[in-house]
Amino acid sequence: MTTPTHVVSAGADLFADAVAEQAVAVTRVDWRPPMPGTEADLAVVAADPLRRDANQRALAAMLGVTAHLVDVAPASELLGLEPGQFLHAGPPIAWERASGPLRGALMGGAALEGLVEDPEDAVALFEKGSDVSLEPCHHRGTVGPMAGVVTPSMWMFVLEDLATGARTHCSLNEGLGKVLRYGAYGPEVLTRLRWMREVLGPLLQRAVRSTVDSTGPVDVTGILTQMLQMGDEAHNRNRAGTLMLLRDLAPAMVASGADASDVAESLRFIGGNDHFFLNLAMPACKLALDAARGIDGSTMVVAMARNGTDFGIQVAGTGDEWFTGPAQLADGLFLGDYGPDDANPDIGDSAITETAGIGGFAMATAPAIVRLVGGSVPDALATTRRMHEITLGENPRWTVPVLEFQGVPSGIDVTRVCRTGILPQINTGMAGRQAGVGQVGAGLVTPPAEIFPKALASLAERSRSRR
Amino acid sequence: MTDLTHVELRAGAYADSVTLLQVSRTVQGIEGVAAAQVAMATALNIEVLTQMGFEVPADADANAMVVALRLDDESALERALAGVDEALRDAGRRDAGPAETAPPRTTATALRGSSDGIALVSVPGASALVEAMDALDAGRDVMIFSDNVPLEQELALKRTAAGRGLLVMGPDCGTAVVGGLGLGFANTVAPGPVGIVAASGTGCQQLLALLDHAGVGVGSALGVGGRDLSADVRGLSTREAMRRLDADPAVELLVVVSKPPAEDVAAEIREYAATLDTPVEFALLGAGQADLTTAAERVLQRLGRGVPTWPVAGEAARATTGTGLRGLFVGGTLCDEAMLIAAASLGPVHSNIPLSPPTLALGPDLAAPADGAGHTMVDFGDDALTAGRAHPMIDPTLRLEHLARVAADERTAVVLLDVVLGHGSETDPAAALAPAIAAVRQPVVVAVVGTDADPQGLRRQVTALVDAGAEVHLSNAAATRRAIDLLPDTREGH
Numbered sequence: 026m027t028t029p030t031h032v033v034s035a036g037a038d039l040f041a042d043a044v045a046e047q048a049v050a051v052t053r054v055d056w057r058p059p060m061p062g063t064e065a066d067l068a069v070v071a072a073d074p075l076r077r078d079a080n081q082r083a084l085a086a087m088l089g090v091t092a093h094l095v096d097v098a099p100a101s102e103l104l105g106l107e108p109g110q111f112l113h114a115g116p117p118i119a120w121e122r123a124s125g126p127l128r129g130a131l132m133g134g135a136a137l138e139g140l141v142e143d144p145e146d147a148v149a150l151f152e153k154g155s156d157v158s159l160e161p162c163h164h165r166g167t168v169g170p171m172a173g174v175v176t177p178s179m180w181m182f183v184l185e186d187l188a189t190g191a192r193t194h195c196s197l198n199e200g201l202g203k204v205l206r207y208g209a210y211g212p213e214v215l216t217r218l219r220w221m222r223e224v225l226g227p228l229l230q231r232a233v234r235s236t237v238d239s240t241g242p243v244d245v246t247g248i249l250t251q252m253l254q255m256g257d258e259a260h261n262r263n264r265a266g267t268l269m270l271l272r273d274l275a276p277a278m279v280a281s282g283a284d285a286s287d288v289a290e291s292l293r294f295i296g297g298n299d300h301f302f303l304n305l306a307m308p309a310c311k312l313a314l315d316a317a318r319g320i321d322g323s324t325m326v327v328a329m330a331r332n333g334t335d336f337g338i339q340v341a342g343t344g345d346e347w348f349t350g351p352a353q354l355a356d357g358l359f360l361g362d363y364g365p366d367d368a369n370p371d372i373g374d375s376a377i378t379e380t381a382g383i384g385g386f387a388m389a390t391a392p393a394i395v396r397l398v399g400g401s402v403p404d405a406l407a408t409t410r411r412m413h414e415i416t417l418g419e420n421p422r423w424t425v426p427v428l429e430f431q432g433v434p435s436g437i438d439v440t441r442v443c444r445t446g447i448l449p450q451i452n453t454g455m456a457g458r459q460a461g462v463g464q465v466g467a468g469l470v471t472p473p474a475e476i477f478p479k480a481l482a483s484l485a486e487r488s489r490s491r492r
Numbered sequence: 493m494t495d496l497t498h499v500e501l502r503a504g505a506y507a508d509s510v511t512l513l514q515v516s517r518t519v520q521g522i523e524g525v526a527a528a529q530v531a532m533a534t535a536l537n538i539e540v541l542t543q544m545g546f547e548v549p550a551d552a553d554a555n556a557m558v559v560a561l562r563l564d565d566e567s568a569l570e571r572a573l574a575g576v577d578e579a580l581r582d583a584g585r586r587d588a589g590p591a592e593t594a595p596p597r598t599t600a601t602a603l604r605g606s607s608d609g610i611a612l613v614s615v616p617g618a619s620a621l622v623e624a625m626d627a628l629d630a631g632r633d634v635m636i637f638s639d640n641v642p643l644e645q646e647l648a649l650k651r652t653a654a655g656r657g658l659l660v661m662g663p664d665c666g667t668a669v670v671g672g673l674g675l676g677f678a679n680t681v682a683p684g685p686v687g688i689v690a691a692s693g694t695g696c697q698q699l700l701a702l703l704d705h706a707g708v709g710v711g712s713a714l715g716v717g718g719r720d721l722s723a724d725v726r727g728l729s730t731r732e733a734m735r736r737l738d739a740d741p742a743v744e745l746l747v748v749v750s751k752p753p754a755e756d757v758a759a760e761i762r763e764y765a766a767t768l769d770t771p772v773e774f775a776l777l778g779a780g781q782a783d784l785t786t787a788a789e790r791v792l793q794r795l796g797r798g799v800p801t802w803p804v805a806g807e808a809a810r811a812t813t814g815t816g817l818r819g820l821f822v823g824g825t826l827c828d829e830a831m832l833i834a835a836a837s838l839g840p841v842h843s844n845i846p847l848s849p850p851t852l853a854l855g856p857d858l859a860a861p862a863d864g865a866g867h868t869m870v871d872f873g874d875d876a877l878t879a880g881r882a883h884p885m886i887d888p889t890l891r892l893e894h895l896a897r898v899a900a901d902e903r904t905a906v907v908l909l910d911v912v913l914g915h916g917s918e919t920d921p922a923a924a925l926a927p928a929i930a931a932v933r934q935p936v937v938v939a940v941v942g943t944d945a946d947p948q949g950l951r952r953q954v955t956a957l958v959d960a961g962a963e964v965h966l967s968n969a970a971a972t973r974r975a976i977d978l979l980p981d982t983r984e985g986h
Contacts, residue, residue: 026712026740028671029610033602035623036614039886040637040676043915044612046947049673052602055595056615056623064618071625072648202536358513361540362527396514407594413604414597444622445597 063443063478066485070440073488075322075342083317083325083341084417084436087381090316092184092193092309093242097230099222101177103194104165108138112162114173114374115332116347119159120151124333126208126369129460130172131159133210137218138176144210163328163339166315167194168307168374171206171456172333179218180226184245184308191315193308197221197229200298202464207456208369209463224287225294232277243273245309246422248302253383253423253433258391259306260375260384261452261467266302271295307374310381317341317436321491324484325417326437329380329449329472333372333456336472340439340480342487348480350473355455357468369458371470376451382420382435385450385469386412390425390433394452408450409434415441415449439484442477498561498569499546501533505557507580512557518579519561524568529560530576599626612675613662614638617879620663621645628652628660635715636662637676639875643724646717650728659732664875665715666693666883667914669700672711677885679914680945684709685795687743687770689733691720691750692777694823694873694912695784697941698968699749699775702788704943705966706800711742718824721753721776727761734761738768747791749775749784751825752832752847779836779847783829783969802967804974806958808935811980814905816860817841818898819869819975820891822884823968826910826939827871830972834867837976842868844876858894860903869908870894885917892928899932906935908975910968911957913942913950920948922956930960935978938962939971 028049034041035054044051059067070076100106111131113123120128128151135147135157151157162169169175181194199217203209236243248269255265271292278288295301314327323341330337337347352370359367378384388394389409392402409425412434419432437449448471455466507515512531519528529544531537533552541548546560561572596602599611603626611627613620617640627634628649636649641663653660661668661675667690668675672683677693679700686703688710690696696713703710714736716729730748737743746768748761753776765772773794775787782790789799817834821827824845831841842861846852854860860868871877872884872891884891898904909929911921929936938957942950954964965971 026671026736028673029608031606031609032612032673032675033599033609033627034612034614035599035602036612036637037882040612040614040916043674043676043678046915047673050609052606052609053595054599054602054623055597056619057597058616059619059622067619068621068642068645071622072645072652074652077629202539358517360513361529361544393508393511396511410593414601440622441598441600447597 057446059444060446060474060478063481066478066481067440067443069485069488070324070481073322075491076324079320079322079342080325080417080436080438083320083323086316087313087436088420088422090186090313091244091246092312093187094182094233094245094305095185095237095242096183097180097226097233098183099177099226100175100179100181103181103183104167106175106177108177109140109157110177111157111159112165112167112169112173112175113159113332114162114169114171114372115330116335116337116349117161118332118334120154122334124369124372125458125460125462126372126456127172127174127333129208129210130174130205132460133205133214134174134176136210136215138178161330162374163330166192168311168377169196169206170198170303170307170375171373171454172208173374174205178222180222180229182305182308184305184312185242186312186316191312193312193315195304195308197225198298198301198304201300204463207454207463208460210461225291228278228281228283228287228291229274231281231283232274235277235281236274239277243270245305249306249309249383250422252302253387253390254426256391256393258384258387258394258452260303260378261394261454262299262391263302263306264299266306267295267299270302270305303375306383307377310377310383313381314377319344322488324439326380326439329376329451330374331371331376333369336371336476338472338476338480340484343480343483346483348476348483350476353470353473355453355468355470357455357466359466360464363457363465367457367462367465368455371453372456373453375453379449379451380437382416382423382433385452387423387425387433388450388452389428411447412450414445415447439477439480443481446474448472448474496563496566497546498563499548500559501549501552502557502559504555506532507557515576515579519572519575522568522572522575524564525561525572526564527562528572531558532556533558599623600630603627603630603632610634610670612637617641617663621649624649624660625652628656628658631656631658633659634661635665635668635675636660636717637665638662639664640879643719646719646725650725654728654732659714659736660729661715662717664719665717667696667713668715669710669713674915676715677912677914677916679704679943681943682709683711685742685744686710686791687737687740687746688713689730689737689746689748690715691718691730691753692825694910694941695749695751695775695777695825695829697823697912697914698784698826699747699788701941701943701966702785702802703791705803706788706792706797708792708795708797711740712737718751721750721757721761723754723757726757730761731764734764734768734772738770743770745791745794746770746772747775747787748772749787750777751828752776752778777825777828777832779832783833785967785969802965802970804963804965804970805954806963808937808963808978810978811905811935813980814903814934815980816903817867817906817908817975817979818904819908820895820898821869821871821910822873822891823910823912823941824871824873826941826968827869829968830908831869833969833972834869834976838867840866842866843870845871845874859897860901885912888918888921888924892924895928895932899934904934905980906937906975906978907932908972909936909938911938911940911953913940913946913948913953915947917948922953926956926960929957929962936962937971937975937978938964939968940964940966941968
C-alpha cells in the first residue's frame, strides 16, 4: 500500500505528534465535545443510511435554483389573502405572545386595510381575535423582513424558478427609520404605504411585465452574484444590488407612460433606499431553499425565521415542523439615544439570507458590516470561514473575492452546529421594543443554541423509526 | 441638570454610516458627554437628531456631516470635539491583524480540499462514529483508536465502509502500519514482504517485534479492531483489509492475527483467504491453537527464513513463597495469549477479560478471589478500565498501583508483566516500572514488545528492567511459559 501523504487526526495530540515525527503532513482537528446531551442523537443521525445522499441532494437542489423577478401584484391576488388575514415573520405566534414591533406592524396593517380608522383601535380587534387571523409568511410561500406583516392590499414581488415554475413572494421595501416592518404605525408610515400601494406597486408591475416581455425577467440570482463582489452581503447591505435593479427596471419605468412625477418619485424612492433589494434577495433565497424541503434524512436547515418572540428553524428532513426557542437580543450599534433596553429581541424572516449562505455568512465580502459590532476586517474573514464549519458545501455562483473567490458557506447542517457549538451568524436590524417606535439600531445576532439539539432529536427519532 | 448642546455642520466631510455610528459611540464614551450623534445630514438623521432635541441648521443637506453633542458641562466641549476628530481619524485605520485560518473543528472540514489522506480518530468513544463517518463520507479510510464505541455503531461504520470499498480500522484499534506509516501505537519496522491484518493491537505488535528481530520487514499492518472476527461483526473489515493487501504486489505473505475469534467467522475468513492470490498464514488465538510466537515462526518458515532464538535477558529465580501467578498486562491480546498458555497447564485463570466462563470474572477491585490459590491475569487496557482515562500504554498509574498491591499479597508467587514500545506509547516506560519492579520481592518476568528503532529504544528499556531484577523476553509466550515454570513446585499439593 502507498504511504498516506496526509493524516487528519481528531483526538489525542500524541498520535498526531507521532505522525509528524514520521515526516507525514498532519492536520489536527480542534475537536471539542458536542453540545451537551447530543452524542447519542448525533451518532444515530450520522449512521442514518439516508443522510449523506439526502444532504447532497438538498444542497444541489438549493444551489440549482435561479430566481427571476416575473411579476409585481397585490397579495390579495397572489396569495388569496382576504381582509382580516395577516401574514407575519417567523414561526407561528398569537397576538398574546406577539412582541411590540409585531403588534405595531399588525396595528398599522389593520389601519392600512381600513379595518380600523386609528391603528390604536386595532388592539381591541386583535385581542378579540374573531375577525382576524395570523399566519407565518413562510406558510404562504412568502418571506417578510422584520415584523414581516403582509396585508391583502400590499404589493408583492413574485420570484420564479423558471425551470420548475415554483414561486416565492415578498412585499416592497419601505426604507429605513419609522417604517411598518420595524413596528412603526404613525401617519407618515401609513401615508408611505398608501403611496406604495397607489403609485409604486402599479408602476413596478408595468415595468416588470414589460421588462419580462422585452428583455426577459430580471435575474435576481445573477444580481446577487454581482453584488456579493461589490461589497454587499445582501442582508444589511444591499446598496449595489438596489442600484443594479434600478438599472434593469428604470428604462421600463420611464417608458411605462405613467405620470413623469410619479416615475421620478419612484426612482428617487428606490435609489434612496439602500435596502430596497433586500426584499428581492430574501425571496430568492427562499426559492432556492424551498427546493430542498421534504428530503427524508437531510439535516440541512431550510429556514431560519424570527417573530420577535421566538426564533424558529425548519429542516429539510423534518417536514414543516418548527423548532423554536427564545429570540435573542442583537449586539450592535444604536441609532440616536436608543440603547440596549430599547431593543426588541431578534425579528424577521430575513435570516433566510444566512440560511442560503449570504448575509452574516458572507461577512467577508462586506467588511463594513463588521463595524456594526465594533469588529475588524479580520473578524469578517474569520466569520465567513467559521461558517464553513457548519455548512455542507460552497456556492460556486456566489463567491467572495477576498477569500480567493471561495464560494459562500451554504447549507447549514444541524449536526455540524451541534458538534461544534458554532451558531449561525446573522446580520440584522433592531426594532424598538415598544410598538410604534421603529428602528433603533443594527447588529449581529445568533439563534438560541437549544433549537439545534431539538431539531437533531427529531431527525434522530425519524431515523430510528425508519430502521 | 445642565443641558448644553452643540451642533455643527461640516460641509463636504464624509464617512459611511457604519463608521459614523461607531464614531458616535466612541464620542459618547468621553467624560462629560451625555449624548453624541455624528452623522451625515440625511433627512432621516435630521429627524433622529431633532427627536433627540438638537436643532439642526436649516441649510443641512445629505452632503454635510453633522456633529451634535449634548454635554454635562461646557468645559467638556473641547475634549468632545477633539474626540470626534480622533474617532473619525481612527475609524479609517485598524490593526491589520493576521487573517489567520482557525484550525478545523471537525474531521469533515479537515478533509476538505485535500484529495487523499486518511483519518485517525481518538476522540471519546461516544463521539467516535461521528468523526469516523466524516471520513467515510469523504471517501477516505479511517483508523479509530477510540474504545468504548457501542457494537451497533461499529457495525454501522463497517457496513457503510463495505458498501463504499473503504477500510475502517477499529474501533479500539491500537495499531496500524499503513504503507510504512505507523498510526496509534505502532512499532518502527523496516518495509518487507509481510502484510498483517490484525483484529488485535498488541498481537500485531508482538508479530512486528518478532519478525523485526528475525530481520523480516512488514509493509503494512492493518488493524481492524478486536471485535472484527466476532459473531456480530463477522470480519467486515478483515475482508477489506485482506483484499487491499492481496492487491499490493509488495506483499508476499499475508498474516491474519486475531484475539480468539468466533469459530464460524474464522472458518468464513479461511474460505475467503483461499480465494486470494497471496498466501495467508493465520494466527487466530484460541485453546489448542498456535500462540503468536509459533505463528511468527511459521511465517519465517514459509518465507524460507531461519528462525532465530528469541532473546531473553536477565534471569529470575524460582518462587519460594505464594501460590498464584499474577499477570498484569497493558496489551489485551498479550493477556489473552498468556491466559491460553497458562490455562493449558495451570487450569482456570481469573481475569477481568476471562476466556470462557463468566464465573472467572474478577470484581472491580481486580483482586484475586479470597478463597483458594487461583491465578489471575488483568488487562488494564480493557474498556472498563479506560473509560475517561488514557490507555495504560500512555498512563501506567493504574497498573503500577495494582502491582504494589499484588507484591504485598503473600499469595502472589510470580509476577508476569508486558511492556509495549512504539509510537504513541509512554516515552520511557521503564522509568516508572523499573523502580516498581525492584520493590517486588517475588520473581518478575516481563515481555518487552518492541524494536530497536522504536522511540523508547528496546535495548535501553530491557537493560533498565533487567537491572531492576526482572527477567525479560521478547516473546510473550516464552515469558508466560517461563513464569509458569517459576511457580513453586507445589501444584500436586492441591
